[in-house]
Amino acid sequence: MPELPEVETIVRKLRRIVVGKTVSEIRLSGLPLRRPMEKSFAGVLRGRRISGILRRGKYIVVRLEPHAFWLIHLGMSGRVLYRPGAATVTRHTHAVIRFSDGSALEYNDPRRFGLLAAHEARSLRELPELTSLGRDPLGPGFSSVWLLSALRATRRDVKAFLLDQNMIAGLGNIYVCEALFHARIHPARICNRISGEEAELLVHAVRKVLRRAIANHGTTFSDFAASDGEPGANQRYLRVFQREGLRCRRCRGMISRLRQGNRSSYYCPGCQH
């Protein structure tokens, strides 16, 4: 399940590989992803040159010249694979973007929760998929002052708040569970009852788990691989995620799981209150 660190890892790898290439041909499966593909998609990409790649939340943003953007969201099971030569088309290959030098990028997504979109635009602000995204947890806007005021304004569970991309863009289930463990905050805590001190701990915890995961090229599960197919190495740093019934490495208590909004939350009842 690609979250910010996995997307960042892919962006860094892609940046080295495909910037400067010109799109020559687009082949699509025709199957809908999260929503049906826009008819204009191939037309926007064809003939344009990639001038840069960046990340916004969990989106891969490919800057094209002249004046266009290609957005990739991996959803749950999306992969972007680089092929120096012939692409390997399977029944889950939904797009092959071929470049003028014969290489290609392949978008593969068994569960089809991802998204591919392309827009003619001069600025990121014009991209509808990005306009409502919240603050980047590694950016300067994600401060304890801002977080505390945002928490004060809502009575939701802190877990749901942290997962809300319109508040903070890029966190998913793994890193929310991990960050709450490091901040010693129970996932079912109500936002407006979290203290300033806890908000500060949470900011540091979020940054810490994300930075470490990026340094390790992401956390590998069955659905994630970087653009060259190499796995990430962050799994050994996980303290609670998918560790139900195992011992807490801090207090030796038992890791528990609860369901919040159809999603599993893993936590340590001894450490998190």
Place this chain on the structure above:
DNA sequence: GCATTACCCTGAAAGC
């Protein structure tokens, strides 16, 4: 207006 739930989808794992 805010918070919660249902749904999309397929593969893996669990259950029988």
Place this chain on the structure above:
DNA sequence: TGCTTTCAGGGTAATG
């Protein structure tokens, strides 16, 4: 063993 059921979850529309 092999078939059927359940579960996983990002994002969003629908519902409460």
